[in-house]
């Protein structure tokens with residue numbers, strides 16, 4: 027008990043015990059050197075074939091090996107004094123007493139009043155050193171003492187403050203205990219009494235192995251604070267800390283005989299001891315192989331969490347392996363030596379800590395050291411110190427680089443999309459241009475069609491004008507017919523005085539003329555109807571060239587219809603102008619009928635008019651040409667009339683010559699023979715002699731026609747006017763009875779002639 031674990035590896039080979047140290051009976055472990063021990067297997071533990079032989083294991087490498095008769099001071103001097111010196115020098119340290127139950131750990135740490143342990147000795151040493159430091163002009167320091175235990179509570183753990191009545195303490199992540207009472211200590215005596223009071227609260231129980239067995243892990247901390255630095259703070263946290271831990275010893279059930287709650291405590295104690303050993307083993311392995319990560323076994327118990335800095339090699343730690351050298355304790359001793367002897371090779375990484383705050387930086391320093399080692403492996407001359415800020419900067423720069431790459435990728439894709447869109451827009455523009463060109467061409471075609479349609483409309487208007495002109499011509503022709511009728515009537519009236527037969531023939535001729543006038547009026551009506559029908563057909567006919575043909579055909583049909591209609595009447599004028607095949611013929615065919623010789627000459631006019639109408643309709647001449655033709659026809663008509671007048675004049679002359687004879691006979695055929703020959707007539711009875719008083723009037727009218735006075739439409743009244751004075755002259759040259767007869771006849775003729783004229787004017791105008 028009380029021996030420090032030797033450094034180095036225990037040799038597990040059988041070798042003869044050292045000659046100088048005789049192994050006492052019942053003892054298995056003896057010191058063989060300042061840092062080595064020899065563990066001999068008891069004979070009872072050996073198998074049968076090995077009995078009689080000595081089986082000894084040598085464990086060397088320990089810092090010191092203290093024999094069983096060593097005092098508390100020897101232990102303090104050998105084990106604790108270096109830690110106290112470092113503590114007083116500003117360095118934290120840890121002392122942990124390990125060993126099986128009943129091995130004397132508590133006795134070694136706390137001792138007794140008469141034989142004080144390491145804690146009292148430390149306190150004495152500290153205050154002694156403090157007194158010496160004040161006398162040596164060193165800065166005064168304050169010492170604080172805390173004492174707590176970690177015990178089992180059910181299946182868990184809890185911290186209990188041994189210097190206060192605090193209900194519960196909380197172990198923080200920073201390896202500090204929240205709520206732990208620190209008691210400032212000003213003297214060793216006060217501190218020892220304080221520790222003594224705390225020991226009274228510690229959980230202990232009697233087991234088969236120990237009458238006062240510790241049931242918890244007890245931890246005492248002494249913190250030294252310089253007054254000049256932390257005197258303003260009531261509870262300064264800076265300063266070196268000296269930690270002394272008295273662990274509960276591992277227990278064997280058969281040795282302790284624990285049951286129930288004790289057995290649970292045994293499990294807790296053994297588990298904590300095991301975790302503590304694993305942490306040390308992991309630290310050792312990590313220091314042996316830097317590539318191997320440091321296992322974080324310290325998380326598995328509250329004790330190891332509290333001692334994390336020490337178990338990770340950042341603070342100095344001293345282990346006291348308490349063992350019992352009896353043969354009965356061989357198993358526990360052998361187990362502890364085998365377990366803990368390798369820990370002597372553990373080295374802490376920093377010896378320059380001066381305060382607990384500095385320990386926070388030591389982590390970075392440790393990382394820097396590891397980083398430097400790595401950099402040395404890659405043969406870099408100067409290792410770079412990577413701080414947290416630099417790491418943050420590197421992380422930010424990486425993020426920026428990632429975002430930059432992402433932005434570049436998006437930009438490239440966007441550019442491609444834009445280029446594709448531009449190409450598509452260009453093609454669409456070209457397509458629109460083509461469409462515009464097509465639209466312009468279509469517009470041109472539409473304009474052409476419009477112009478052609480307007481031309482067609484003009485043609486239609488021309489055709490309509492032609493129809494109207496034809497109607498006008500028909501009307502003028504009708505007027506001419508009336509004029510001729512009136513002229514014939516005048517002549518017949520004049521001739522009625524001389525020949526009654528001529529008068530009857532004249533009446534027939536007048537009736538024929540009236541019929542002809544009526545036929546012409548009907549023709550005008552039908553032409554107007556046909557022109558309207560033609561308009562409707564032209565409006566529905568798409569082909570613009572068809573109306574011309576239709577116009578000709580329609581006009582031809584009109585003529586045919588007129589002929590057919592008049593053909594019902596045996597003596598119609600239209601019957602003579604229409605051929606059976608629809609063609610146009612002239613009146614000479616009627617010369618075959620001797621019954622109509624009296625008005626053959628007068629029917630030339632309507633027949634010519636029909637021919638004129640046919641020419642107009644077929645040739646579709648211009649209105650001026652039509653007017654010229656009309657004038658020509660009128661002139662022809664006048665010439666024919668003048669020719670008739672000449673004939674009448676010749677007849678009148680013959681009649682006068684015959685009437686001057688005493689026995690004038692109207693039936694004298696010889697006197698009429700020249701006229702008949704001229705006219706080509708065979709029946710002289712139909713000749714109507716004209717009276718002599720009409721000669722000047724007829725001559726005057728014939729002279730007007732002969733002087734080239736055309737007879738336009740408007741000139742028709744003039745013709746009438748030119749004829750009217752002849753009646754006056756005629757009336758002046760006659761007797762009163764004759765005048766009355768003439769006026770009566772003239773009135774009758776006016777009434778007879780007015781009827782057809784009124785019928786013809788209505789539809790034509």
Ligand SMILES: Nc1ncnc2c1ncn2[C@@H]1O[C@H](COP(=O)(O)OP(=O)(O)OP(=O)(O)O)[C@@H](O)[C@H]1O
Pocket residue numbers: 027125126127128129130131132133134236238239240273274275348
């Ligand atoms: N060097 C010593 N001198 C005198 N008595 C001792 C010595 N070592 C131990 N003892 C006595 O042995 C008994 C057990 O000692 P101690 O309680 O210290 O053992 P422990 O290792 O702490 O056991 P546990 O782990 O169970 O607490 C005590 O009664 C103690 O007085």
